[in-house]
Amino acid sequence: MSDLNKQKIVDSVPQTGFFGHPKGLLTLFFTEFWERFSYYGMRAILVFYMYYEVSQGGLGLDQPTALAIMSIYGSLVYMSGIIGGWLADRIFGSSKAIFYGGIFIMLGHIVLAFPGNLAMFFVSMVLIVLGTGLLKPNVTTVVGDIYSENDNRRDAGFSIFYMGINLGGFLAPLIVGKAMDTSFHLGFGIAAVGMFIGLVVFVVTKKKYLGLAGTTVPNPLTPSEKKKTYTIFGLSAAVITAFVALGIPMGFLTFDVFIALVGVFGILTPTIYFFIMYRSPKTTAVERSRIIAYIPLFIASVMFWAIQEQGATILAVYADQRANLEFLGFTISPAWFQSLNPLFIILLAPVFAWVWVKIGDRQPTVPVKFSLGLLFAGLSFLVILVPGYLNGAESLVNPLWLVLSYFIVVLGELCLSPVGLSATTKLAPAAFSAQTMSLWFLTNAAAQGINAQIVKFYTPATEMVYFGVIGGTAIVLSIILFLFAPKIQGYMKGIK
Incomplete structure (x- = not known):
C-alpha cells in the first residue's frame, strides 16, 4: 500500500x-473487548472442564x-492468524476478516454451550481457532491503519486498545468462573453471548467511525495467482x-506426534x-533492514509468552x-x-501509556x-518457587504468592506486548502489513x-526445578538482548 493510500485511509477516520x-479506536476497543470477553471466559474454565471427572x-x-x-x-489459535492475515492482505481486507472471524468464534462457543462428547469439543475448538485467526490479527x-x-x-x-482487551479478560473469568459452579456449559454459553455483542458493536459503528480503514486489500491476488493459490x-x-484419515487408524498419527508437529510448525x-x-x-531495502531488526524481538517475545501463557495451564493447576x-x-x-x-494491566496500562508520552x-x-x-517474566517464575522452597510441596500455598507472580509478569507484559504491537505495524513491509501482524501473534x-512439550515435566516434586530453569533462562536472554539493543535499533532505520 502506498504512503498516499495510507494517508487517505487516515484522513477518512x-x-x-x-x-x-x-x-475509530472506540469501535475497535469495544469489538476486541467483547471478543476477548468470550475467549478468556471460555479459556478460564477450559482446562478444568477437560480434567474434571465426568461426574463433576x-x-x-x-x-x-x-x-x-x-x-x-492456544498455539493453533495464534498460528491460524497467518491464514487470517493472508486472506485480509490478498482477498477480502481486514474488515470482512473481523466479521467472519466473529461468526466462527460465536459458533464455536455455542457448540461448547451444549453437553456433548469429546468429538464435539474438538469441533468447537476448530471453529474458535479459525475464527480467532481471522479476527485477532486484523482488528489490531x-x-x-487509523x-x-x-x-x-x-x-x-x-496501550488504550490493549486495556480494552484486558478489561474483557478481567470480567470474563469472574463471571464465567462463577457460572462454572453451576455448569461448565452455562459458562461457555455466556462466552457465546459476549462474542455476539462484539459483532453487533462492530457492524453498527464501523462505517461512521472507521472510514476506509480495513476496507482495502493491500496486495490483491492477480488472476494467475488466484488459480495457482x-x-x-x-x-x-x-x-x-x-494423512489424518490414514494416520489415526494406522496408529502413526498419535496425540504425541500431533503435539510435536504443532511445535515444529510453530517454529x-x-x-x-x-x-x-x-x-x-x-x-524495499529499508524494509529488509527492519525485518532483520524484528527477528531478535520475535525470539524475545516467544520466550516471554512461554512464561506468560502458563498462567492458563501450569498456574491454573497450581x-x-x-x-x-x-x-x-x-x-x-x-x-x-x-x-x-x-x-x-487495566490498572497499570494508563500509567505506562502516560509515561511513554x-x-x-x-x-x-x-x-x-x-x-x-x-x-x-523470569522474575515472575522465580517468585512462585519461593513458597515451595519455604514450605515444601505438600502444604497449601498462600494465594498471595500467585497474586505477586501475576503482578510481576504484567510489568513485563506492558513493557513488551503493546510496544510489540505498535512496533510490528511500523516495521512491517507495506505489502505484508496484515501478515506481519499475524507473524507477531506467531510468537x-x-x-x-x-x-x-514442557508442561508434562511439571509436578509438585519438580516444581522448584521447573520454575527455576524457565525463569533463569528468561533472565539470561533479557541481559543478552539489552547488550545488543543499540545494534538492533540501528537496523530499525529510524523507527523508534
Whole structure:
C-alpha cells in the first residue's frame, strides 16, 4: 500500500473523539473487548472442564493431556492468524476478516454451550481457532491503519486498545468462573453471548467511525495467482485429509506426534515467513533492514509468552491444587486467578501509556523495552518457587504468592506486548502489513507449541526445578538482548 493510500485511509477516520484519539479506536476497543470477553471466559474454565471427572461435569481427561491440549489449542489459535492475515492482505481486507472471524468464534462457543462428547469439543475448538485467526490479527492491524506512521499517539493508542482487551479478560473469568459452579456449559454459553455483542458493536459503528480503514486489500491476488493459490489450497487440504484419515487408524498419527508437529510448525512457519518477506521483490531495502531488526524481538517475545501463557495451564493447576482457596473467610474459585493478569494491566496500562508520552523521545528504545519485559517474566517464575522452597510441596500455598507472580509478569507484559504491537505495524513491509501482524501473534503460537512439550515435566516434586530453569533462562536472554539493543535499533532505520 502506498504512503498516499495510507494517508487517505487516515484522513477518512475522525481523528479525535475517543480520549483524544481517532474515533475509530472506540469501535475497535469495544469489538476486541467483547471478543476477548468470550475467549478468556471460555479459556478460564477450559482446562478444568477437560480434567474434571465426568461426574463433576467435565470430560475426565488425565491432567497432563489436558495441559498439553490447552497449550496446543492456544498455539493453533495464534498460528491460524497467518491464514487470517493472508486472506485480509490478498482477498477480502481486514474488515470482512473481523466479521467472519466473529461468526466462527460465536459458533464455536455455542457448540461448547451444549453437553456433548469429546468429538464435539474438538469441533468447537476448530471453529474458535479459525475464527480467532481471522479476527485477532486484523482488528489490531486496523488500529495501526487509523494513525499516520509518525503520529506520536500510536503507542498510547495501542496501550488504550490493549486495556480494552484486558478489561474483557478481567470480567470474563469472574463471571464465567462463577457460572462454572453451576455448569461448565452455562459458562461457555455466556462466552457465546459476549462474542455476539462484539459483532453487533462492530457492524453498527464501523462505517461512521472507521472510514476506509480495513476496507482495502493491500496486495490483491492477480488472476494467475488466484488459480495457482486455489490449486495449492485444494491439494494441501486433500493431503491433510488423507494423512489424518490414514494416520489415526494406522496408529502413526498419535496425540504425541500431533503435539510435536504443532511445535515444529510453530517454529517453522515464522521462519518461512521471514524468508519470504525478506526475499520478496515487493520489499524495499529499508524494509529488509527492519525485518532483520524484528527477528531478535520475535525470539524475545516467544520466550516471554512461554512464561506468560502458563498462567492458563501450569498456574491454573497450581491455583486449583496447590493454593489455599479459603482466604479471609471467602472461597476463591481457581478460575478467578485468570482475572489477575488483566486486572493489573487495566490498572497499570494508563500509567505506562502516560509515561511513554510524557518522556517522549527520551523513552527506552523498543529492544530495551523488550529486554525489560523478559526480565520481569523470569522474575515472575522465580517468585512462585519461593513458597515451595519455604514450605515444601505438600502444604497449601498462600494465594498471595500467585497474586505477586501475576503482578510481576504484567510489568513485563506492558513493557513488551503493546510496544510489540505498535512496533510490528511500523516495521512491517507495506505489502505484508496484515501478515506481519499475524507473524507477531506467531510468537505466542511458537511459545505455546513449546509449552505443550514442557508442561508434562511439571509436578509438585519438580516444581522448584521447573520454575527455576524457565525463569533463569528468561533472565539470561533479557541481559543478552539489552547488550545488543543499540545494534538492533540501528537496523530499525529510524523507527523508534
